[in-house]
Amino acid sequence: MMGCGCNDCEEMMQPYLDGVLTDEQVREAKGHLERCPPCDKRFRFELHLRHFVRVAVDEDMPPGLRQKLSSLRST
Amino acid sequence: MTEPTSAEARRLAEVARDRVRFEEEALELSDQVYRVARRLVGSREEAEDLMQDAYARAFRSWQQYQPGTNLRAWLLRILTNLNIDRGRRVQRSPDLQPLEEGDYYLYNRLESTIGDENPDEERVLDRLSQNSIVEALAEVPHDFRDVVVLVDIGEFSYAEAAQILDIPVGTVMSRLHRGRRILKQILADKAVA
Known part of the structure; x- marks a missing residue:
């Protein structure tokens, strides 16, 4: 690929975006992203993709289901 | 037979009130639970079915829910258990081990x-x-x-x-x-x- 060839960075992407890295690792990742536009772009893409996936698969509850669930109440 | 004491009557009234509150809160969350349920199964019909089974079970075993903990997670735990019980595991997806590419x-x-x-x-x-x-x-x-x-x-x-x-x-x-x-x-x- 045409990025930095930095495998560590690719491996770091998910935990970084999930917010589970240590402060030290976050500093390292941020430092790298500032110096490496190809990685930075892929990180931003991933962030947008996650949001897009969430929105794309969103489906409202079918009309009537709420009523059916309510009728299961004991009270 | 003695009349129930007023303390006992008060306790029963409290339980009834807790139950109503539980059911209302669970129903309040049904939209959010459905959004997740819909993607755990293949079709809208299956999701509707699963929701009804899960809510029926939740309303029955409401006293196992610990107030103050995450109710949405509790409901989804019931729902995913039911989904697995439905024999979903039997028709496990074929053992395809997709060639795994990196995150980029x-x-x-x-x-x-x-x-x-x-x-x-x-x-x-x-x-x-x-x-x-x-x-x-x-x-x-x-x-x-x-x-x-x-x-x-x-x-x-x-x-x-x-x-x-x-x-x-x-x-x-x-x-x-x-x-x-x-x-x-x-x-x-x-x-x-």
């Missing part, structure tokens, strides 16, 4: 379909349609999909997803990692086909 794979594949040397990431994302995402998610094998749906769609933490599915946190993390990669691989194949 989707971006690289999509970017290569754009003539530009260095396109914005928004333009790269535009290569994906809403439909392709819905379809791709449905194709991710169950075990991985459950975790991706809970964390990325339901926005549960690793620990909550682990509790809901009754698996260790480490397993949540490894399935999430693989599941997201599998999803991206399927998406890439659909977009570049």
Whole structure:
């Protein structure tokens, strides 16, 4: 690929975006992203993709289901 | 037979009140629970069915819910258990071990379909349609999909997803990692086909 060839960075992407890295690792990742536009772009893409996936698969509850669930109440 | 004491009557009234409150709160969350449920199964009908079974069971065993804990997670735990009980595991997805690509794979594949040397990431994302995402998610094998749906769609933490599915946190993390990669691989194949 045409990025930095930095495998560590690719491996770091998910935990970084999930917010589970240590402060030290976050500093390292941020430092790298500032110096490496190809990685930075892929990180931003991933962030947008996650949001897009969430929105794309969103489906409202079918009309009537709420009523059916309510009728299961004991009270 | 003596009359119930007033203390006993008060206690019963309190339990009844708690029960009403529980049922109302559970119903309040039904939209959010449905959003997750819909992606755990293949069709809207299945999701509706599963929701009704889950709510019937939740209303029956309401006293097992500990007030103050995450009710949405508690409801989804019941729902995922029912889903697994339904014999879903029997018709396990074939043992396909998809060739696993890295996390940059989707971006690289999509970017290569754009003539530009260095396109914005928004333009790269535009290569994906809403439909392709819905379809791709449905194709991710169950075990991985459950975790991706809970964390990325339901926005549960690793620990909550682990509790809901009754698996260790480490397993949540490894399935999430693989599941997201599998999803991206399927998406890439659909977009570049």
